Amino acid sequence: MSSQLADMPSKIVNPPSIQPAADALPTPTPMIVVDHLDFYYGKSKALHAVNMNIAAKHVTAFIGPSGCGKSTLLRCFNRMNDLIEGTRIGAGEVRIQGVNIYDPTVDVISLRRQVGMVFQKSNPFPKSIYQNISYGLELQGVKDKKRLDEVVEKSLRGAALWDEVKDRLHSSALGLSGGQQQRLCIARAIAVEPAVILMDEPCSALDPIATSKVEELIQELKKKFTIVIVTHSMQQAGRCSDMTAFFYLGKLIEMDATQKIFTKPSQQQTEDYITGRFG
Amino acid sequence: MATQDVSNMEVPPPHPFMRPATAAMRSERRAFNVFRMATYSVLLAATAIFGVIFVKGADTIFTREFPFVNIAFLIESPETLHVFDHEGQHHEIGDREFRKYMEAHANPTIAEETYVYSAGGIFPCIVGTFFLVVGSMAIALFVGISAAVFLNEYSRGGRMVELLQLAILNLAGVPSIVFGLFGFGLFVLFAPIFASAPDPSHLYIPLGFGYLNFTGWGVSLISGWFTLAFMVLPVVITASEESLKAVPKGFREGSLALGATQWEAIRTNVLPYALPGILTSSILGIARVAGETAPIMFTAAYVVRDRLPWQVDHVLDVLFQGVMALPYHIYVVSSKIPQNAYTERVQFGTAFVFLGLVLGIALSSVILRNRLRARYRW
Numbered sequence: 325m326s327s328q329l330a331d332m333p334s335k336i337v338n339p340p341s342i343q344p345a346a347d348a349l350p351t352p353t354p355m356i357v358v359d360h361l362d363f364y365y366g367k368s369k370a371l372h373a374v375n376m377n378i379a380a381k382h383v384t385a386f387i388g389p390s391g392c393g394k395s396t397l398l399r400c401f402n403r404m405n406d407l408i409e410g411t412r413i414g415a416g417e418v419r420i421q422g423v424n425i426y427d428p429t430v431d432v433i434s435l436r437r438q439v440g441m442v443f444q445k446s447n448p449f450p451k452s453i454y455q456n457i458s459y460g461l462e463l464q465g466v467k468d469k470k471r472l473d474e475v476v477e478k479s480l481r482g483a484a485l486w487d488e489v490k491d492r493l494h495s496s497a498l499g500l501s502g503g504q505q506q507r508l509c510i511a512r513a514i515a516v517e518p519a520v521i522l523m524d525e526p527c528s529a530l531d532p533i534a535t536s537k538v539e540e541l542i543q544e545l546k547k548k549f550t551i552v553i554v555t556h557s558m559q560q561a562g563r564c565s566d567m568t569a570f571f572y573l574g575k576l577i578e579m580d581a582t583q584k585i586f587t588k589p590s591q592q593q594t595e596d597y598i599t600g601r602f603g
Numbered sequence: 604m605a606t607q608d609v610s611n612m613e614v615p616p617p618h619p620f621m622r623p624a625t626a627a628m629r630s631e632r633r634a635f636n637v638f639r640m641a642t643y644s645v646l647l648a649a650t651a652i653f654g655v656i657f658v659k660g661a662d663t664i665f666t667r668e669f670p671f672v673n674i675a676f677l678i679e680s681p682e683t684l685h686v687f688d689h690e691g692q693h694h695e696i697g698d699r700e701f702r703k704y705m706e707a708h709a710n711p712t713i714a715e716e717t718y719v720y721s722a723g724g725i726f727p728c729i730v731g732t733f734f735l736v737v738g739s740m741a742i743a744l745f746v747g748i749s750a751a752v753f754l755n756e757y758s759r760g761g762r763m764v765e766l767l768q769l770a771i772l773n774l775a776g777v778p779s780i781v782f783g784l785f786g787f788g789l790f791v792l793f794a795p796i797f798a799s800a801p802d803p804s805h806l807y808i809p810l811g812f813g814y815l816n817f818t819g820w821g822v823s824l825i826s827g828w829f830t831l832a833f834m835v836l837p838v839v840i841t842a843s844e845e846s847l848k849a850v851p852k853g854f855r856e857g858s859l860a861l862g863a864t865q866w867e868a869i870r871t872n873v874l875p876y877a878l879p880g881i882l883t884s885s886i887l888g889i890a891r892v893a894g895e896t897a898p899i900m901f902t903a904a905y906v907v908r909d910r911l912p913w914q915v916d917h918v919l920d921v922l923f924q925g926v927m928a929l930p931y932h933i934y935v936v937s938s939k940i941p942q943n944a945y946t947e948r949v950q951f952g953t954a955f956v957f958l959g960l961v962l963g964i965a966l967s968s969v970i971l972r973n974r975l976r977a978r979y980r981w
């Protein structure tokens with residue numbers, strides 16, 4: 325699963341000495357370590373010294389008012405911010421499986437195969453359902469039809485979509501409903517067997533029934549994947565995450581077990597936000 | 604109403620919602636009529652052009668007897684028309700037939716009139732135009748789409764890109780005769796040809812394994828291709844850029860997030876969706892390439908050429924030969940030879956075929972585009 329990253333030359337693997345100082349969390353094995361991360365869009369600083377550990381095979385939710393930097397941090401994890409001109413890491417690092425992913429020797433392509441992403445606006449390709457799923461594998465050079473068939477079925481089952489689409493695998497993905505399209509995007513992400521799946525408000529455009537399906541799916545997926553989900557809905561964070569991180573104005577205010585965040589947060593700002601006093 | 608005097612009373616409106624004839628209303632109606640007339644005048648011009656070409660051209664192209672199409676006009680080369688009276692009969696025949704006739708009648712002395720290019724057909728022109736269009740569009744599409752991909756996908760803005768965009772915009776405004784002269788100077792007179800020996804009468808560059816002699820490509824298909832390609836390039840680049848911009852960003856991000864390189868994302872998830880739009884707008888370019896006379900008159904077109912493009916001694920000669928072309932033929936038969944009833948037949952026939960060919964090419968691109976569109980719709 326982690327082959328590409330593990331194959332990196334050993335010298336770039338950071339010594340384990342630098343660990344985030346702040347409120348250490350009871351994480352079994354941190355999949356992602358964010359270490360004093362400053363992030364800039366041109367001159368404006370969007371993230372201020374963010375520290376966090378994200379546990380493997382857990383669901384971590386990012387909450388906070390709009391514009392507080394949730395998406396920005398999420399997109400740091402698979403370096404999608406590289407696509408935006410003028411972005412840069414001011415200080416600190418992001419380590420995934422121990423590797424600083426902003427090290428110049430890191431290949432972004434293999435990083436993104438390990439760290440999949442589901443977007444806020446579902447973006448199935450205007451190809452068939454089958455081709456949507458097989459796309460990632462074909463990029464990796466898999467041509468074997470049998471193997472592709474297997475992966476397509478497995479991924480669609482994994483995304484709880486198989487029964488709904490098995491009879492029309494070769495018709496356009498754009499014929500699916502909004503909720504189905506988003507689950508297809510999840511299936512597409514898991515088809516390449518990443519270690520981490522990032523989800524940026526995956527349910528913001530879905531109706532309640534489709535939303536609850538995706539939430540159930542997330543519970544299922546965390547058995548195999550590390551999931552980081554940005555959500556604007558605190559109910560959603562409460563329902564489907566193990567850990568919750570609250571951001572405000574580009575700073576991580578508090579991160580703790582979801583239970584604790586929603587019952588007795590240690591920061592006043594968190595409590596204000598959760599009780600709806602602002603945001 | 605208080606007053607009883609009916610004659611002084613204003614005529615009451617027939618119903619309470621009666622529309623008053625205000626000044627605004629009247630000027631609205633006037634403006635509307637001006638717009639309407641302007642539109643009709645376009646229709647009138649189009650009808651006149653197409654009508655005349657169709658009616659007069661149809662005289663040449665269609666016949667009253669089976670097979671109803673003047674096949675000779677479509678598949679033969681232009682010939683000189685011989686008009687004469689002999690043994691009480693009037694003859695209007697082409698050169699070849701005329702020679703046979705003379706032989707058969709033991710070369711009689713006759714008073715004949717000859718008209719150049721007024722017999723035979725225009726096959727070499729059809730073929731030439733077809734070759735010119737296909738070659739130059741291939742070059743223009745390749746260069747144009749590549750440039751658009753670079754500008755829209757790879758480049759990150761900046762002064763260089765602004766400069767390029769300005770250059771493209773200006774290129775679109777250059778008159779076609781300037782392209783013709785530019786092509787003549789650059790391709791016909793100057794472009795390099797690879798050879799095993801240097802040509803001391805021209806500039807040459809030794810390459811180690813041979814020489815590049817800057818002897819020019821001569822009046823040739825390849826000179827015409829590049830000249831025409833540069834002429835339509837702005838159209839193709841602009842069309843391609845717009846089509847690329849219309850492809851949602853999510854498709855690119857989706858690909859990249861799955862570990863695609865930028866080129867893989869573009870190739871599999873951007874270009875296929877942009878292609879229908881690119882082709883649609885390039886149809887305009889096709890009509891221009893097929894129709895412009897100025898760019899080819901110095902670079903690729905021959906007044907007359909006996910051999911067809913594939914009748915060459917060496918494969919490479921295909922590129923380095925001039926061709927006859929429809930628009931240039933129309934130009935020649937309408938301005939370079941004496942005008943009479945016989946030349947009119949060729950003029951309108953050629954114009955008719957020319958319109959038909961452009962229509963045919965445009966139609967097939969539309970069909971291709973619709974096929975692609977049906978496959979990739981979002």
Ligand SMILES: Nc1ncnc2c1ncn2[C@@H]1O[C@H](COP(=O)(O)OP(=O)(O)O)[C@@H](O)[C@H]1O
Pocket residue numbers: 365370388389390391392393394395396397408
């Ligand atoms: N592409 C961008 N260019 C410049 N600034 C940006 C860009 N994207 C986001 N920002 C800024 O960064 C901050 C954090 O944005 P974002 O991470 O999208 O917030 P959230 O996802 O929490 O709503 C905001 O102030 C926003 O204006």
Ligand SMILES: [Mg+2]
Pocket residue numbers: 394395396524554
């Ligand atoms: Mg966001």
